Amino acid sequence: MRVIVLALAAMFLMSAGALTAQAHHSFAVHYIPDKEIDVTGVVKDFHFANPHGVIFFDVVGDDGEAVTWKGETNSPNLLKRRGWSNKSLQPGDKITVHGWPARDGKPMLRVGYVKKADGTILRGQSSAEGIKGLD
Numbered sequence: 001m002r003v004i005v006l007a008l009a010a011m012f013l014m015s016a017g018a019l020t021a022q023a024h025h026s027f028a029v030h031y032i033p034d035k036e037i038d039v040t041g042v043v044k045d046f047h048f049a050n051p052h053g054v055i056f057f058d059v060v061g062d063d064g065e066a067v068t069w070k071g072e073t074n075s076p077n078l079l080k081r082r083g084w085s086n087k088s089l090q091p092g093d094k095i096t097v098h099g100w101p102a103r104d105g106k107p108m109l110r111v112g113y114v115k116k117a118d119g120t121i122l123r124g125q126s127s128a129e130g131i132k133g134l135d
Contacts (some may be wrong), residue, residue, distance in 0.1 A: 031100040031110045039069055039109065044094040048076050048086035055089060055097065055111065069107040070115070071097045073124045082123045093117065099124065 007046030027033065041059035051075035060064040073079060089095065094117040099109040
């Protein structure tokens with residue numbers, strides 16, 4: 001009986017691991033890798049949490065209406081190594097986010113870097129290589 005319980009537990013753990021791996025998709029599934037854009041707005045909220053840090057920022061369009069954009073970064077662990085902290089971005093900060101737009105056309109992008117109003121650059125990616133404006 002004990003062997004059956006252990007075998008069932010092992011099968012459950014293996015299947016749970018497969019579901020977790022399947023849930024995390026590649027960059028190219030969600031973003032356009034050969035198109036880079038700059039979006040300027042004002043920070044609404046900044047989540048410095050796993051699995052990815054997320055920046056919510058309001059961008060005023062040509063029609064005068066604000067649209068909330070979502071910028072997805074790397075994990076807080078990686079961001080800390082690149083100089084970020086949970087205080088790096090505060091509501092009201094004016095920022096320009098450079099990155100790769102969402103494939104589905106939603107106001108969302110993968111963050112290459114963030115440029116703050118004072119000129120500070122916060123890198124979302126591991127190096128400047130291949131990121132326009134930081135080469």
